[in-house]
Amino acid sequence: MSVLKIYSPNIYQHIQQIIQQELSLSPPQGLLAEFIDRTYGGSNHVERLISPKRAASMFRAAYIDPDKEDCGLDTATVSTPRRRKISLSEYEIMDHENPSPKGGHEVITALTGQLEVCGQIFWTQGVGDGLTDCLNEVLHSIGLVIKVLEHETAVIECDAAIKLGKDKYTSEKAVVTYVKCSDVTSCTAWGIGIGENKADAFMKAFFQAAASVSSFAW
Numbered sequence: 001m002s003v004l005k006i007y008s009p010n011i012y013q014h015i016q017q018i019i020q021q022e023l024s025l026s027p028p029q030g031l032l033a034e035f036i037d038r039t040y041g042g043s044n045h046v047e048r049l050i051s052p053k054r055a056a057s058m059f060r061a062a063y064i065d066p067d068k069e070d071c072g073l074d075t076a077t078v079s080t081p082r083r084r085k086i087s088l089s090e091y092e093i094m095d096h097e098n099p100s101p102k103g104g105h106e107v108i109t110a111l112t113g114q115l116e117v118c119g120q121i122f123w124t125q126g127v128g129d130g131l132t133d134c135l136n137e138v139l140h141s142i143g144l145v146i147k148v149l150e151h152e153t154a155v156i157e158c159d160a161a162i163k164l165g166k167d168k169y170t171s172e173k174a175v176v177t178y179v180k181c182s183d184v185t186s187c188t189a190w191g192i193g194i195g196e197n198k199a200d201a202f203m204k205a206f207f208q209a210a211a212s213v214s215s216f217a218w
Helices: 011-023 029-040 052-064 131-140 158-163 198-212
Strands: 004-007 047-050 086-099 105-117 120-128 147-157 173-182 188-195
Touching (some): 029 052, 029 188, 086 198, 105 131, 131 198, 147 158, 147 198, 158 173
Antiparallel strands (some): 004 047, 086 105, 147 173, 173 188
16 A cells, blocks of 8 residues: 655645546645645645545545545544534526616525425525625525635536545536635534535535534534
């Protein structure tokens, strides 16, 4: 079995190479920093031999399958919980054109769906200027205020997405989105979403990050 010595200051580059080779993902450095901090207690504490497959498995457990019981993380250094789950199913997104007070028309987005929060299910809706506003309104209805700080979107092969254990896709490409969110206490967390389109991938990443902020008390 091949091993890789990971050490500061090249740890981010090494981990990024591992995730790219093993999972076909290219997460932002901020997400990698969070992963390293949660898993190893920060880059200054990492100086060990580690299997690339082991590192990829830990990343996958932390962000791709965070609801599984065995995440493989060092619980002494995990700083944000990943077991709390938020998801939206049977959803519908519709854009409406309304007359604007300034003249012309403005587009209003409406989102409806079945929101599941740690096993509790609600029918919910959100209205706003775009998908992010809708999702914020949906979470506000359960007492959670979230702000999107950063987000990146990329396209990956569907074969790679399917290997990550996600749904089957009708097209040749899948979308992966990385979202960094914060709560009212400025606690931050990253989420990863993989879907057939940008909206689906963004929502999955958004809800994963929202469920990971420390002030979420469900």
